[in-house]
Structures are given as C-alpha cells and as structure tokens.
Amino acid sequence: MQRAKVMLRSVYRSLMTNPVSGLRRMSQSSLAGKVAIVTASTDGIGLAAAQALGHRGAHVVVSSRRQANVDKAVSLLQSENIQATGTTCNVGISEDRERLINMTVEKCGGVDILVSNAAVNPYFGNIMDSTEEVWDKILSVNVKAAFLMTKLVVPHMEKRGGGSVVIVSSVAAYQPMQALGPYSVSKTALLGLTRAMAPELAQLNIRVNCVAPGVIKTRFSSALWQNEDVVDEFKKQLCIKRIGEPEEIGGVIAFLCSKEASYMTGETVSVTGGISCRL
C-alpha cells in the first residue's frame, strides 16, 4: 500500500515537471488573463466562440441586440465556470459599438481579442432585384461595422502590447450562394478587409485573421439545413457528409487567437467540411 502511494506520488511529480505535460497545461490555459470581445455572441457561432475562448481562460464579453439574450448567454457561460460579462450592442449602431468597448475597458481593464462575428441578411432573391436599402444595410452591418469595431479596439490592444482580431466570413465569400448575392458579396469583402488591415496592424503586434464557415447548424442558416433537398445538394460538395456544429468553428476561432497561431496573420481559414474554397 505504502509502495503504491510512493509510486503514485512519483508519477504525479513527473507529470508536473515533464516539459510535454507542462506545455499541454500551458496551452489549455493559453488565454488566461486575456479579455475577449465577441460580437453577436448570444447564440450560434458567436456563443460557441465565447465558450471556446472562455474555456481557454479568457474573460469573455458577450453582446447582441437583446438584453434577455445577453443575460441568458452570460448565465450559461458562468455556469461553465467562464468569466463572462455582457451588454447589448447592435454592431450597426455607432453609440452601441463605443459603449461595448468602453464597458469592456472599464470592467475588464483592457481588450486583447476581438471576434467580429455579427452579420445580417435581410434579402433572399435575384441579385438584380436587390435594392439600395438592402445593400446599405448589409454592407453597413457585415463589413463597415467589422472595420469600425476593429478601429475602436486597436488603441486598447496597442496599450496591452498587441492583440488578435478574428473576422467571421463564410463559404459564400468564395462561391456566392443562390438568392444570397448581396450577403455573399459582403462576405467576400471581409476576406479583403482581413488582408488590407493585416500589414498595418502587424506593426502593432496585432494579428488579423478570418474564418470562413461552411453550413453550420444555427438559427441563421435554418432555412438551409431544415430543407432536405438543399442539404442533399450541399452534401454533394461536402467531403464530410454532414452539416457543421457551432463548436467546430468556435475552436478554430480560439486557436487563431492563441499563441499557437502567433505566426498567422492576414489569413482566412475555411472550415467547411471540405467544400472547395477558391476565389
């Protein structure tokens, strides 16, 4: 009995001092002490990103347009032992964006990570029938707000000596989806925005990367995955013959924000189950 106890103690000691297990512990908590803002994070991919960042030790600041959704998301994250704060923020409204950043700096002391995840799609139909209002709305929320949010956080990241921005685009950026022309174009613009900002922000030790999810099971895409004919059509393009889950995007976002991705910037990672992504 005594011998077994001694052996167990020695195995434990060796695990604690072993450089490989040490590294594993370090990488699990590799975002400890970081503050992460995730927009549109009370559901779907944004919420999954908040969970992935939080489980790696970051303090996450969640937001969306509705207070009830924010409260629910904060409670969920806290029930998973994640440090979480939240506020409402419609990313299309300038005062909301500023309030989100100010609240984060006041409550959390700074900003290290921004996940720009919010997007809208108010229009289904032929692109040639889409109106100026549709284009204004889509470009304002999906593209302009992603840039303006980044512009707002950069001075705070600079104060911390660097940071990481991840922008959520879509497989539609590469292959415009039928009836989703303006939305698809806005997602292509985000690939350009990522590349345009990366060189300037690298000088401040801020990395900017992008994720292009395929079809992921969320409310946003329910019109696609609830329609069996559409799913069957998609499956023809997929190597992995199923719809993706939000967690499968959240983990990639957390990876891009971590030290493991320290040599990546200006990059778009497609997470599509194998759909070919080329412009």
Ligand SMILES: NC(=O)c1ccc[n+]([C@@H]2O[C@H](COP(=O)([O-])OP(=O)(O)OC[C@H]3O[C@@H](n4cnc5c(N)ncnc54)[C@H](OP(=O)(O)O)[C@@H]3O)[C@@H](O)[C@H]2O)c1
């Ligand atoms: N699901 C897919 O298949 C898929 C594929 C490729 C890319 N994406 C992209 O992934 C991102 C997230 O989509 P999702 O599928 O995760 O959507 P989702 O599950 O429907 O969640 C949308 C979230 O956005 C919030 N929201 C909506 N409009 C907002 C606004 N103007 N400002 C702030 N928050 C807002 C919603 O909360 P409130 O209602 O409280 O505002 C909710 O938290 C989008 O950029 C989308 O284009 C999705």
